[in-house]
Amino acid sequence: MSSVILTRVLCTYPSNLKTKKPPFSLLRTFATAAPVGSMSYQKELNAAKKAASLAARLCQKVQKAILQSDVQSKSDKSPVTVADYGSQAVVSFVLERELPSESFSLVAEEDSGDLRNEEAQETLQRITKLVNDTLASDNTYSGSSLSAEDVLAAIDSGKSEGGPHGRHWVLDPIDGTKGFLRGDQYAVALALLDEGKVVLGVLACPNLPSSHDKVGCLFFSQAGAGTEVQSLDGSPPVKVHVSAIENPEEASFFESFEAAHSLHDLSSRIANKLGVKAPPVRIDSQAKYGALSRGDGAIYLRFPHKGYREKIWDHAAGTIVVTEAGGVVTDAGGNPLDFSKGRYLDLDTGIIVTNPKLMPMLLKAVRESIDEKASSL
Numbered sequence: 251m252s253s254v255i256l257t258r259v260l261c262t263y264p265s266n267l268k269t270k271k272p273p274f275s276l277l278r279t280f281a282t283a284a285p286v287g288s289m290s291y292q293k294e295l296n297a298a299k300k301a302a303s304l305a306a307r308l309c310q311k312v313q314k315a316i317l318q319s320d321v322q323s324k325s326d327k328s329p330v331t332v333a334d335y336g337s338q339a340v341v342s343f344v345l346e347r348e349l350p351s352e353s354f355s356l357v358a359e360e361d362s363g364d365l366r367n368e369e370a371q372e373t374l375q376r377i378t379k380l381v382n383d384t385l386a387s388d389n390t391y392s393g394s395s396l397s398a399e400d401v402l403a404a405i406d407s408g409k410s411e412g413g414p415h416g417r418h419w420v421l422d423p424i425d426g427t428k429g430f431l432r433g434d435q436y437a438v439a440l441a442l443l444d445e446g447k448v449v450l451g452v453l454a455c456p457n458l459p460s461s462h463d464k465v466g467c468l469f470f471s472q473a474g475a476g477t478e479v480q481s482l483d484g485s486p487p488v489k490v491h492v493s494a495i496e497n498p499e500e501a502s503f504f505e506s507f508e509a510a511h512s513l514h515d516l517s518s519r520i521a522n523k524l525g526v527k528a529p530p531v532r533i534d535s536q537a538k539y540g541a542l543s544r545g546d547g548a549i550y551l552r553f554p555h556k557g558y559r560e561k562i563w564d565h566a567a568g569t570i571v572v573t574e575a576g577g578v579v580t581d582a583g584g585n586p587l588d589f590s591k592g593r594y595l596d597l598d599t600g601i602i603v604t605n606p607k608l609m610p611m612l613l614k615a616v617r618e619s620i621d622e623k624a625s626s627l
């Protein structure tokens with residue numbers, strides 16, 4: 251990582267959280283045991299970890315050397331980069347290669363539409379090179395070389411609609427593209443749905459400080475087996491747990507860095523009502539779920555502007571990472587998130603995340619604050 255980016259990362263990840271005694275010291279080391287009394291997805295989890303780690307490697311390379319021509323604008327005005335496409339192609343390739351005997355369905359954010367235009371051919375060549383260089387950096391795939399057409403096809407295997415039946419992978423190849431472009435936080439977020447439920451999740455957060463003064467975390471969870479984190483360069487995993495704070499005055503809360511993504515005035519109203527003393531910690535992407543799963547903060551509040559529809563890939567991996575670490579994720583009405591409805595989440599305004607002790611107080615404060623805001627308009 252360039253020193254410029256590293257400095258910015260450490261600046262934007264609050265020093266009180268960075269230097270706080272890491273929760274790692276409290277935690278027991280990794281056990282590979284399958285979840286008791288439930289199905290094991292160990293093979294799928296291993297494939298997902300490998301896919302997300304390799305995709306993160308591609309993203310890190312691009313973030314160090316992002317070019318003007320690497321960034322395009324999507325029809326909803328959000329940015330997309332060569333790394334978003336490259337990451338999606340790598341994950342799709344690795345999952346299919348590692349799990350050849352399973353039927354493959356992938357619900358992912360990007361599609362190849364814009365890359366098939368005449369003027370995008372140079373960009374497509376750059377993505378193809380990035381994908382091949384990344385695969386070549388892993389011994390298992392050193393013989394694989396994808397053509398531009400293979401890359402387009404790998405991206406487009408993410409067009410599945412998901413739903414309540416069967417197995418579907420859910421991918422955000424870069425969550426927090428705006429953070430990625432700023433040199434800040436972002437995540438590669440990958441989850442597996444089985445019969446409409448999230449059964450495993452992996453969050454690669456290349457700019458999130460990990461233990462032992464390293465940067466880059468890989469969080470992973472399997473239903474019933476807890477959440478673990480290891481550094482992206484492969485240090486041994488440790489179990490994590492959400493904050494046990496019961497007094498909201500001692501809690502700190504996460505929200506989006508981008509004011510366009512979440513109503514900061516509503517979160518501050520809620521925080522005031524709860525008596526939260528610390529200022530909000532604003533970071534991009536599902537890295538917030540990862541940080542919360544290891545107790546860096548106690549609450550995550552997300553209230554998109556009216557009309558915004560939440561997508562399943564923005565919350566599937568983060569949700570299991572937090573719930574398996576002992577946390578609770580609901581919409582503003584207190585309902586669990588339902589990932590079985592296709593590409594979108596169908597929910598009551600907002601998403602809130604905390605530990606089970608704080609949740610009743612938080613829900614009450616959320617309800618009151620929403621009502622107050624509505625009556626003041």
Ligand SMILES: Nc1ncnc2c1ncn2[C@@H]1O[C@H](COP(=O)(O)O)[C@@H](O)[C@H]1OP(=O)(O)O
Binds near residue numbers: 425428533535
């Ligand atoms: N107008 C918007 N409102 C809310 N979220 C958005 C909006 N536009 C994009 N997003 C998505 O919200 C998430 C970022 O949230 P955060 O603010 O917590 O980083 C990303 O998944 C981002 O997509 P993307 O995956 O393209 O970055």
Ligand SMILES: [Mg+2]
Binds near residue numbers: 427
């Ligand atoms: Mg996007």
Ligand SMILES: [Mg+2]
Binds near residue numbers: 422424563564
């Ligand atoms: Mg996203």
Ligand SMILES: [Mg+2]
Binds near residue numbers: 359423425427
């Ligand atoms: Mg994205």
